[in-house]
Amino acid sequence: MSDLDGDDGVDRDAIEEQAIAWFMNLRAREPGADTSDLDAWLDQSADHRRAYERARYHFEASEILKSSARHGKKKPLHSRTFFLGLGIAAALALAIALGATFTSNQHLRTAINEEAAPARMRAPRHQIRAVALADGSDLTLDAASQIEVAMTRRERRIRLLEGKARIAVSADPRPFIVEAGSGELTANAASFDVDMAADGQIEVAVLSGEVELRRLLRPAVLERVAPKMQAGQSYGYLASDFTPIAVGQDDTDRRDWPNGWTEYHSAPLSEVIADANRYARQPIELDEPPLGNLLVSGRFHITDSDRFAERIASLFGLAAVHRQGAIHLRKR
Template sequence: MWLAKMQRPDAERYRSDLDAWLAADPANLAAYNKAAGRFHDAKMLSQSKRWRPAPLDNPGHRTQWALVAVVAVVLGAAWPLWKTLSPPATIETDGRQTAATTAVVASATIENLHGAISRRRLPDGSFVSLDTQSVMRFAFNPKARDIWLDAGRARFSVAHDGRPFIVHAGTGTVTATGTVFDVVLAPDGAVQVRLLEGGVDVQPSIARPMPPRKLKAGQALTFTRIDHAVPIAVIDPRDIEWVDGMMAFESAPLSEIVAIANRYARAPIRIEGSGLPDMRLSGRFRIDNPDRLAANLAQSLDLTVEHQPSGAIILRR
């Protein structure tokens, strides 16, 4: 029904209602995309001059838990058309996303700025787990599935597809077709790739292409803006538990553990007392649950826990 309405001369009168319907339920988006795909496959799009893509939401207007879609007509090559569209709107929330999606081209920015680790299903059936303080973009077209990790850490569980799945991070790329791997982008631009399943090709430098480094399951590779030839290493098992909110520490100062945990906390954990920040401990802790972590730290170091009205948690002797 909606697709038919958007072919009419007065299509613009239905625009706001269509946007609301698409945003109300991901199933509506899927149904619209399916109908649009059939319409395109029948080669009717090139015959219609009435349809215009729905405008993207103003990036400055951030609506919680919104999934806003826009359908683009492909009157030639899909990729050049996508590049002419406005950048997809974004939302600064805990894993919420604003999407611009079509049956032919899908693009979105996902920001997980503070809080819990988020897990999202991408239009191709792949899944991404995005760490807190992380930002990624994606753009899928008939020939490739491109991801840009702009900040933070992500785990990709890639759906098998004939199109390459390419993650752009730092100076290089990671290419897969169906596999599971982590990509970590450090603030200084260094990138670490950890392969859990399958195989990937790592190209450390797009500007200075070289034969790709091939990783096997259990291997990791780090490259920087300067050093593109770092040897392949074995994954440290402690580095791959982050998607479950777990992290292992070995003789780490209390201040370091708390600083990492506060990246996930809406109200911070604070340490009060001379010498306490430098106290060291080892173990596996759940860092995405500040109440539980504070209790565990207090038990390990014989501290007391104080919950303040603001939500802050104080650790002291």
């Protein structure tokens, strides 16, 4: 078994080569030609569908196949011989370019657009946004978060561009795939959080069901790296380096963040205020830095900045003063 074989015994290296061959074969056909043979191959397994979609994207994104100063404008080409030869050259160019495009924005705009262009959704600063998808799945975007969504007849796919999302996946024959940095999650009838921090740290936490976590090895091949994640489990990895590790639960309970609530257990006040300031139109500031070392315990509605600041002030005997566009906490 090769390094690219999955633990299910599937030779994904061979599937990749087949996907490239199918793609080049299709491009060599006349417009409107029968594609039932390709459809039959795609319907054999989800691995076939994923391999073909990724091969198609990378070939179409390749500089060999589009206009560039180096290669000139792309011209209509219909020669079957030309495309068979191009398959070898494009495959080589694809493999060389892959390492630089794993985490690029261009790569993560996956070519799954069969029915409609991917829709971009964003939650504005200071606000949590709930979105209902056409397939019955529900999304919740944290403040200043952004995603792309594409639904096709073969799969449902989301790309997390920035921030955090709660995803409740409805049951459906199509796989539900989430791209986040260098990793990819597949789920069905599951609920989980995906959090992409500004420093490139990504954390996946499963609330219900199970989630399969993978990394991209080559444009059309996926390898399972982490075991299937179960409810209550979390894994973390870097956006630029997919080496997932299990993440233990900390003392902060964020499971109800879509409703604006977080429960803290002996958390430094500075960290609690940093969380609240994600949603604050008027930032909360500590006039005396040592106040940040105070330990906070309790359940707080951190999206309501005024009430949050008042409650913190009451707990620690502080004064909450609105001044110069901010809420200042200071000793009385």
